[in-house]
Amino acid sequence: MAKKITDKVTWVGKVDWELVYFHGKEYSTDRGSSYNSYLIRDKKTVLMDTVWKPFGREYVESLKEVIDLKDIDYIVMNHNESDHSGALPLLMEEIPDTPVYCTKKGEAIIRGHYHKDWNFVNVKTGDTLDLGGSKLVFIEAPMLHWPDTMFTYMTGEEILFSNDGFGQHYASESLYNDEVDQGDLYHEAMKYYANILNLYSPMVAKKIKEILAMNVPVKMICPSHGVIWRDNPMQIVEAYQKWAEAYQENQVTVVYDTMWNSTRRMAECIAAGIREADPSVTVKLCNSSKLDKNDICTEVFKSKAILIGSPTINYGFMYSIGGIMEMIRGLKFKNKKAAAFGSYGWSGDAPKMIAEHLKAGGFDVIKDEFKLMWVPDEDARKKCVRFGKEFMDAVNGAE
Numbered sequence: 001m002a003k004k005i006t007d008k009v010t011w012v013g014k015v016d017w018e019l020v021y022f023h024g025k026e027y028s029t030d031r032g033s034s035y036n037s038y039l040i041r042d043k044k045t046v047l048m049d050t051v052w053k054p055f056g057r058e059y060v061e062s063l064k065e066v067i068d069l070k071d072i073d074y075i076v077m078n079h080n081e082s083d084h085s086g087a088l089p090l091l092m093e094e095i096p097d098t099p100v101y102c103t104k105k106g107e108a109i110i111r112g113h114y115h116k117d118w119n120f121v122n123v124k125t126g127d128t129l130d131l132g133g134s135k136l137v138f139i140e141a142p143m144l145h146w147p148d149t150m151f152t153y154m155t156g157e158e159i160l161f162s163n164d165g166f167g168q169h170y171a172s173e174s175l176y177n178d179e180v181d182q183g184d185l186y187h188e189a190m191k192y193y194a195n196i197l198n199l200y201s202p203m204v205a206k207k208i209k210e211i212l213a214m215n216v217p218v219k220m221i222c223p224s225h226g227v228i229w230r231d232n233p234m235q236i237v238e239a240y241q242k243w244a245e246a247y248q249e250n251q252v253t254v255v256y257d258t259m260w261n262s263t264r265r266m267a268e269c270i271a272a273g274i275r276e277a278d279p280s281v282t283v284k285l286c287n288s289s290k291l292d293k294n295d296i297c298t299e300v301f302k303s304k305a306i307l308i309g310s311p312t313i314n315y316g317f318m319y320s321i322g323g324i325m326e327m328i329r330g331l332k333f334k335n336k337k338a339a340a341f342g343s344y345g346w347s348g349d350a351p352k353m354i355a356e357h358l359k360a361g362g363f364d365v366i367k368d369e370f371k372l373m374w375v376p377d378e379d380a381r382k383k384c385v386r387f388g389k390e391f392m393d394a395v396n397g398a399e
């Protein structure tokens with residue numbers, strides 16, 4: 001259902017309360033999501049971004065209740081991943097000649113997805129589209145989150161349409177940041193950053209500098225997922241500035257998997273040792289086979305150091321550890337210390353292999369891997385506590 005944002009701008013997107021995964025099963029969306037599309041009515045009319053294909057028919061029908069589609073002068077596609085461009089083919093069946101404004105890479109992606117020869121107009125940073133009263137100013141923002149991405153700034157209404165940037169997978173009946181639970185909102189905004197944008201942090205930092213240097217008033221930031229930032233919109237820009245600079249809190253996360261609880265016992269004793277060395281530090285334990293993988297990546301994002309533990313199985317590590325290590329490698333976390341541990345019965349290969357993966361993923365492995373045979377007895381548990389203490393001393397000493 002359409003919702004008016006300003007006299008000239010109406011939200012015409014779709015709130016998807018049922019979404020539980022995104023990007024296949026790569027991203028868990030515990031609080032659903034939304035695909036935000038905006039209708040701008042000035043002397044000229046613009047439709048900005050669409051929605052994911054399963055909602056395409058519903059989207060086009062709802063749009064018809066708001067406007068005669070033939071009155072849409074331009075379509076602006078800020079980013080053409082399927083969640084935003086999926087409804088475009090259905091829409092274009094109705095208005096096939098309408099110009100589609102996007103970056104050159106955006107055109108290539110649309111062509112690659114839908115194989116249509118629509119009326120594309122390529123735009124780059126600084127190009128404008130005059131709507132009569134207000135103007136749209138295009139700002140390329142490659143890798144936020146795909147190479148084609150751009151932001152669009154609307155003069156007069158002073159709105160920054162940022163597509164994925166500043167977004168959250170967060171379904172809400174309210175459109176605005178000041179009307180939702182702030183804990184949920186920031187959890188989802190940070191999870192989105194950690195799991196989708198962190199690896200592009202250098203581009204995020206650069207783009208924010210560029211936008212701030214434009215020195216334009218920003219009354220609202222309208223992303224393509226989640227709520228609109230209307231109350232102090234710059235708060236999320238400031239959060240992104242912090243997140244983009246090798247973000248960390250005073251936290252250590254211990255990620256492990258376990259077959260018969262020996263590695264779990266090790267993890268718990270190591271955690272106790274960490275707290276003994278530094279009672280100010282927050283320590284979190286995450287069993288990678290039981291906890292949500294994206295929440296674990298968010299905890300890693302918040303940490304100044306991590307430990308990863310696995311028993312040795314088949315001369316290697318457990319599969320959930322393999323999965324999480326691949327995720328944290330790809331997300332390119334910076335300035336984080338690490339170490340590996342695990343229990344074993346005979347070969348004991350896992351901790352060394354984990355340490356190698358951590359190094360390859362850019363982690364600073366500050367302590368040799370630690371392994372224990374069979375089930376830890378009291379003496380072995382004391383060794384784990386000592387290992388945790390020494391690890392934390394090394395983290396603090398290395399700071």
Ligand code: FEO
Nearest residue numbers: 081083145146164
């Ligand atoms: Fe929401 Fe990169 O698409």
